[in-house]
Amino acid sequence: MTLFKSRKDLLYLAIFALVIFAMPLWLKPFGAGYPDLMQRFAIFGVFAIGFNILFGMTGYLSFGHAAFLGAGSYAAVWSFKLLSLNPVPALLFATLVGGVFAALVGVVSLRRSGIYFSILTLAFAQMSYSLAYSVLMPITHGDSGLQLASSDPRVLDRLFGADGTLPNLFGFSMHGMYGFYFCALILIGCFYFSMRLDRSPFGMALRALKSNQTRMSYTGFNTKPYARTAFIISGMYAGLAGGMLAVTDPLAGAERMQWTASGEVVLMTILGGAGTLLGPLIGAVIIKYFENIFSAFHPGRLYETFSFLPEGVQNFFVTIISPFVGEGWHLTLGIMFMLIVIFLPGGIMEGGKRIASALRNRRASGRHLQSRQFEPAE
Amino acid sequence: MDWLILQFLNGLDKGGAYALIALGLTLVFGTLGVVNFAHGALFMIGAFCAVVFSRLVRLETVTVDPERLSPWGTPLEVRTPMVEVWLGDFGTFLVQYSVPLSILLAIPVMLLIGWVMERGLIRHFYKRTHAEQILVTFGLAIVLQEIIKAFFGANAIPVYAPEAFSSSLNLSETLGIGTSVFYPWWRLIYLASALLIIGLVIAFLQFTTYGMVIRAGMEDRQTVGFLGINIQKRFTVVFGIAAVVAGVAGVLYAPIVSPNYHLGMDFLVLSFVVVVVGGMGSIPGAVFAGFLLGIVESFASMAAVTRVLPAIDQVILYVVAIIVLLTLPRGLMGRKGVMEG
Structure with missing residues (x-):
């Protein structure tokens, strides 16, 4: 088995890796070139890419994916507390927990499809959310969230004499730029895996499952194992993303499991383009970027921004815009969500394709106008 | 025995809210075939109609009474609602009964919102997949909730039931059940109104020609269309009814739970869980499942139960839903062949 199906894929991945690693350079002009935000791009990119494997490829709309993310976060923080501050075991553990949790939820919810599947996953996510605040308090620490403490056992660290108070990879702090490169590396790995999946016979089976499950089972496929595997893989992605969140900021809270968080990843995937490889990542970057920009604005800064205008006009603009920024960022998010679903269900990737093909057609029609007129209909 | 009756009544109360919202959801699903995630937002807007109306009638004027002094020796400020100044006794009545009266505000508001929603958005999503319907209405729900948050803030706003109903009724004395069962008047009124609304909706569908056509359309919209009936228009009316039911439920429920934006x-x-348990598109199913789940939840939240099974009150509805979905593909009362996937 070769690593790449074609040289085109190799080139694709190389360019992808280059663009990701060069993020600090090309994001600087947008004011987004600092590690904290770029880490979030990478983390939610992983989350959305994983969600896309389930929703975009297989066609199952899960409304409870944030539960796996939250579980991954808790798992990673527990690994920091009990084993070691090294992120590698933490992420392995988080991925494992995400996968096992997804397998358990999947056994039940995958027995139904369509809207029932959405409601079942939603029910499970809400259940984990409320349990995190009550029965599971010893594991989740409820409202205050799970945090590191100096009295944690950290068996492996004690054994090897490693020290430090925050997650670090053999001394490299995971908070700043190193944290970003670490996340970027994982993102590239995850992207590669999802690309391989997409090109494989398994990926083909998932697409068949999406387009017509009944017809697929007529051709002799047992569809259930495929859907289940896709669900588990995407749960592992979510667990990994949750673990990465804990690596960059070692704190886990149950609010990550809320169903609005599940809605956010759906939006990322749709915005970028469900079913495409790159789309979910683009969606994640755009949403996290605008969240960061928009939620930072407050009326004072708005006045500053529009200070070049005469006062009356300035006041007008500030009044118009202020409900949409700062606290009101979710309003913008909701409107964006609606506009995308209404006008561009294929997301940004489809929009780009449409523009490209329109341009190509115009060029082609300009060149071949004469000859095309007499072509027979196909 | 008293605890049994009290839990039962509590359950009926909660169930009333579930049933009213689920009724609208299932009506919209059964007629328009649309999964409306923004239906909860309509309930919330109804509750805020009560908030707006109570605030409007309580706008105050401040007069200084020179005769009386406040405890620290300054002339006493007397605050009177403006409607009382203008309308006298009728004004006092308005202030007292602001919550039930805000139904009069809620009905036109909900009709308008429902009409705009159906015409402006939902209509264009009949032919799209359920996933897209869920997503667009989910977006709409976020937008509506954020608009409310922008106007009213993030904190819960208490709304008060009329003073006349603020006390409790001694059920053991009046009805002779239990030994000392006290239950708040307003909750009883709420429960009665919920039953009345449900009855009205079902009577409308069951006993009027208009309702009969709607039921026929739910069964087979194509054939009804062939008979020369504009079924689409009637379904729009159904959407309006669902919006009004949700809104009125919100108004009546506002004094019980202080409304906030979420x-x-x-x-x-x-409510979705309720609809699924009752069977998608089934009206008696939604009502029955609503009350059933309300009662189940109420009994699960008893201290004696939570001591044995901690936090069971928070998950019991989901557990019931999961069991029902896995054992009865159609829900409790779903029609054969409707959404069994």
């Missing part, structure tokens, strides 16, 4: 989302998830 009230709708809180109830929406559970």
